[in-house]
Amino acid sequence: MSFFKKIFNKEKKETLDKGLEKSKTTFFDKLNKAVAGKSKVDDSVLDNLEEILVSSDVGVTTTLKIIDRIEARVAQDKYVGTGELNKILREEIAGLLSEIDSGNATDFVVPKHTTGPHVIMVVGVNGVGKTTTIGKLAHQFKSQGLNVVLGAADTFRAAAIDQLQVWADRTGVPIVKQEMGSDPASVAFDTLQSGLNQNADVIIIDTAGRLHNKVNLMNELTKVKRVMQKVITDAPHDVLLVLDGSTGQNAFEQAKQFTAATEVTSLAVTKLDGTAKGGVVIGISDQFQIPVKYIGVGEGIDDLQVFNKFEFVDSFFK
Numbered sequence: 640m641s642f643f644k645k646i647f648n649k650e651k652k653e654t655l656d657k658g659l660e661k662s663k664t665t666f667f668d669k670l671n672k673a674v675a676g677k678s679k680v681d682d683s684v685l686d687n688l689e690e691i692l693v694s695s696d697v698g699v700t701t702t703l704k705i706i707d708r709i710e711a712r713v714a715q716d717k718y719v720g721t722g723e724l725n726k727i728l729r730e731e732i733a734g735l736l737s738e739i740d741s742g743n744a745t746d747f748v749v750p751k752h753t754t755g756p757h758v759i760m761v762v763g764v765n766g767v768g769k770t771t772t773i774g775k776l777a778h779q780f781k782s783q784g785l786n787v788v789l790g791a792a793d794t795f796r797a798a799a800i801d802q803l804q805v806w807a808d809r810t811g812v813p814i815v816k817q818e819m820g821s822d823p824a825s826v827a828f829d830t831l832q833s834g835l836n837q838n839a840d841v842i843i844i845d846t847a848g849r850l851h852n853k854v855n856l857m858n859e860l861t862k863v864k865r866v867m868q869k870v871i872t873d874a875p876h877d878v879l880l881v882l883d884g885s886t887g888q889n890a891f892e893q894a895k896q897f898t899a900a901t902e903v904t905s906l907a908v909t910k911l912d913g914t915a916k917g918g919v920v921i922g923i924s925d926q927f928q929i930p931v932k933y934i935g936v937g938e939g940i941d942d943l944q945v946f947n948k949f950e951f952v953d954s955f956f957k
C-alpha cells in the first residue's frame with residue numbers, strides 16, 4: 640500500500656469515526672449504565688444489552704443473533720467480565736457480518752461492460768439523499784479520471800433538476816436534462832445516448848422519490864428501466880436504493896418495500912453523521928441480501944464512503 644493511500648485511508652477512517660460519534664456515544668452511555676456496578680456478564684446484563692441493541696436500531700432479528708452469539712460465548716467461558724463486553728460485541732458483530740460475502744470493498748469501482756458505459760439508476764423516497772449521493776459519486780469517479788454523465792430523470796420538481804445541475808457544475812461533469820414535468824424515461828433515454836456518444840465510463844440517473852402514489856412511482860421506475868434498455872441492452876447495471884440512516888427502522892421498512900416492488904442491486908445508507916441510529920447499518924447489512932455499497936457521513940462532497948463492514952464495526956466499537 641502506497642504512502643498516499645495510507646494517508647487517504649486514515650482520513651477516511653477519521654471521517655467515519657467522527658460521523659459515528661453520536662451513535663457511539665449514545666450506545667456506550669446506555670451500555671455503561673447497564674453494566675454499572677456489575678462485574679460479570681449475566682442474564683440481566685444480556686437482557687439490557689438486547690434492549691440497547693434494539694433501541695440503537697440494529698433491528699430485532701439481528702439483535703437476537705448477536706445476543707445468541709454472546710450467550711454461547713458466556714456459557715463457554717463461564718466467567719466473562721463486563722469490562723470485556725465491548726471487545727466481545729465487536730468480535731461477535733464482525734463475526735456475524737463476515738458471514739455475508741459483501742461489504743469488503745475499499746474503493747469506488749466502476750465495472751466495464753462490452754455494451755457501453757456502466758449505468759447506475761438511483762432510487763429511493765424523497766429527501767433520503769439521492770441527488771447528494773449522485774454528486775458525491777460523480778466526484779469520486781471523476782477524481783479517478785473517469786468520464787461521468789448525469790441524467791436528471793427526477794422531473795417532478797424544477798428544483799430537483801437545478802440541484803443536480805449544481806452538483807454537475809461543482810464536479811465538472813456533463814448533465815442531460817429536460818423541462819420539469821417531462822417524461823423521466825425520455826430523459827434517461829437521452830442520457831444513455833449522450834453517454835454512449837461521449838464514450839462515458841459511467842452514467843448516473845437521478846429519479847424522483849415522490850409521485851402521486853407508490854404504484855405510480857414503481858411503474859415509472861419500471862418504464863425508465865425498459866426505455867434505457869433500448870439504448871444499452873443490459874442497463875441499468877446497478878439499481879442503487881438510497882436509504883436515510885437517521886430514520887432508523889423506517890429505513891428498514893423502505894428497503895423492504897422497494898426491494899419487493901422493484902429490482903434493487905445495491906444500497907446506500909446516508910446521514911449517518913449526526914444521528915444516534917448508526918446501528919441500522921449493522922442490521923441492514925445482516926438482513927438484506929442486497930449489499931450496502933456506500934454510506935453517507937456528511938453533506939460535503941467527500942462525505943461518501945465505500946462501505947466496509949470491518950472498518951465500520953471497528954469505528955463503532957473502538
Ligand SMILES: Nc1nc2c(ncn2[C@@H]2O[C@H](COP(=O)(O)OP(=O)(O)OP(=O)(O)O)[C@@H](O)[C@H]2O)c(=O)[nH]1
Binds near residue numbers: 799
Ligand atoms: N448530514 C448529512 N446530510 C445529508 C447526507 N446525504 C444527504 N444529506 C442532506 O439531505 C438533504 C436531502 O438530500 P437530497 O440529495 O436532496 O435528497 P433526495 O433524495 O435527492 O431528495 P428528493 O430529490 O427531494 O427526493 C440535503 O439537505 C442533503 O444535504 C449525509 O450523508 N449526511
Ligand SMILES: [Mg+2]
Binds near residue numbers: 770802
Ligand atoms: Mg433529489
